[in-house]
Amino acid sequence: MTYSSKITIADLLDAVDKINKFVKFGERVGRIIGQLASCGIDISKINPYDINSLIAMAVRLRSQGYNVTDVDIEELREEFREILEMDLDEINKANRTIRRFISTYKSASSTLSVVNRTVGAGLEQMQALAQLFGLKMPKEEVEEEEEIEELEEEELEELKEAIKAFRKKR
Amino acid sequence: MKDKRQQVAILERKRGQLYQALRENLARFAKMGIKAEVFIPQGKDNTAFLLIDENTIARYFQRRIARYLRQIDRNITIKGKLESDVLVLSVTASITPKREELDKVSNKIKEELGKDGIRTEVFYDVKDYTRINTLMDFNDIVSYFDKKVRETIEKSRYKVEVATYRESNVLAIRFRK
Numbered sequence: 414m415t416y417s418s419k420i421t422i423a424d425l426l427d428a429v430d431k432i433n434k435f436v437k438f439g440e441r442v443g444r445i446i447g448q449l450a451s452c453g454i455d456i457s458k459i460n461p462y463d464i465n466s467l468i469a470m471a472v473r474l475r476s477q478g479y480n481v482t483d484v485d486i487e488e489l490r491e492e493f494r495e496i497l498e499m500d501l502d503e504i505n506k507a508n509r510t511i512r513r514f515i516s517t518y519k520s521a522s523s524t525l526s527v528v529n530r531t532v533g534a535g536l537e538q539m540q541a542l543a544q545l546f547g548l549k550m551p552k553e554e555v556e557e558e559e560e561i562e563e564l565e566e567e568e569l570e571e572l573k574e575a576i577k578a579f580r581k582k583r
Numbered sequence: 584m585k586d587k588r589q590q591v592a593i594l595e596r597k598r599g600q601l602y603q604a605l606r607e608n609l610a611r612f613a614k615m616g617i618k619a620e621v622f623i624p625q626g627k628d629n630t631a632f633l634l635i636d637e638n639t640i641a642r643y644f645q646r647r648i649a650r651y652l653r654q655i656d657r658n659i660t661i662k663g664k665l666e667s668d669v670l671v672l673s674v675t676a677s678i679t680p681k682r683e684e685l686d687k688v689s690n691k692i693k694e695e696l697g698k699d700g701i702r703t704e705v706f707y708d709v710k711d712y713t714r715i716n717t718l719m720d721f722n723d724i725v726s727y728f729d730k731k732v733r734e735t736i737e738k739s740r741y742k743v744e745v746a747t748y749r750e751s752n753v754l755a756i757r758f759r760k
Contacts, residue, residue, distance in 0.1 A: 564664040564673055572716060576669050579704055579718045 425514045428507035435504050438496045452477040600741040601760040605631050607735050608756070617643050619756075633732075633756040637665055640724060640754060645672055647695070648717055651688045655680040665752075670719040679712050692717065699727050725749060732756055 446456050452474055460466040490497065525543060564572075605621065612619045617639055622632040641663050652659050658677040663670065689705035696703040702720040729747035736743055744759040 562660070562662040564662045564671060568662065568673060569664060569666065569671065572671060572673070572718075575704075575706065575716065576666055576671065576718060579669060579720075583702075583720065 420510055420513055420517075424510055428510040431499075431504065431507045432511065434493070434496055435499075435507075438493045441493075449474075601629065601631055601743055601758055603739065604736050604741045604743045604758055605633065607739065608633060608732050608758075611731065611735055615643060616646065629760040631758045633758070635728075635754040635756075637749070637752045637754060640728075641665055641670055641672075644670060644696075644719060644724070648672055648674070648692055651692050651695075652676070652715065655684050655688055665721060668721045670721050670724065672717040672719070674715040674717070676713045676715070682712060685712055685715065689715070700730070701727055721749075725754060728754060728756065 449456055449470075454470055454473055458466075459470055521543075609619055609621065612633070612635070617635060619633040619635045622634050624630055624632075645661050645663055649659065649661055652674050656676040656678050660675045661672060662675075663672040665671070685707060689707075692705050693703050696719065701723040704718045705715065707715045725747055729745065732745050732747065736745060742760065744757075746757045746759075748755055748757075
């Protein structure tokens with residue numbers, strides 16, 4: 414994905430997807446760090462390349478009744494491989510793409526309402542204009558039109574008395 | 584008569600609030616699924632009309648009533664006629680509904696239209712529940728539309744006078760500044 418000055422809707426969707434995955438990953442990591450903290454382990458003091466440090470963490474977890482295999486690092490790594498391989502700059506770029514879209518969206522919405530107020534554009538014109546910005550306009554709530562069949566004279570005749578009584582009640 | 588777009592453009596330029604009132608009500612009717620026509624009498628800068636065919640109004644109430652009756656049977660047919668000042672809608676169901684269901688639905692119809700100030704009667708032959716007849720006071724319907732238009736105008740505080748009346752099978756709503 415390229416983040417050129419031109420942003421397409423595909424870029425936007427891609428950016429939303431990337432940020433979603435990143436946030437999900439962050440939440441999972443946050444939960445693990447929280448669980449470790451509740452066992453009295455400060456993750457920032459663990460050196461993943463020092464076996465003694467990892468053993469100390471495992472011992473601490475076992476003493477709290479936790480099984481270290483509860484945290485399946487391999488599964489996590491597999492699940493979030495895309496994120497782990499991602500340069501954080503890509504996340505920042507995705508954020509910028511979404512911000513630019515939101516800013517364009519706000520300005521497009523405001524232009525539409527100004528156009529509507531000043532020139533009194535019809536719904537069709539507004540929809541055409543909205544499409545230029547890739548926006549959706551609410552549809553007019555026109556209900557399905559049904560043809561009403563006319564009551565035949567003899568059918569109406571049966572109701573004459575009722576109609577008469579209805580009028581009298583007025 | 585000039586082209587409708589031209590007429591609306593003239594109104595927009597010349598008549599300010601009158602145009603706004605007309606436009607807002609036109610949009611409100613469109614939302615209700617009612618197509619109203621704009622009519623601007625030539626040489627009268629301070630008057631405009633919204634005209635609605637009475638059949639369009641009958642169809643609008645037909646839809647409102649059908650919405651309830653379809654709860655009993657999806658396959659209903661509706662016939663209707665405006666008999667002077669009474670709108671008659673006759674619904675035929677494809678199945679024989681239960682009396683209790685019919686009572687419940689007819690009460691709902693009367694209640695809903697009653698809230699709008701429209702006197703309504705729903706009745707059926709006790710021997711044949713497949714035919715449900717509804718009678719509505721068309722004078723109340725005229726008042727209902729008049730009230731709806733006035734609501735819009737009061738809400739926007741436009742200084743526009745409104746009059747609603749029937750004329751040759753058309754409901755006419757006159758806006759005057």
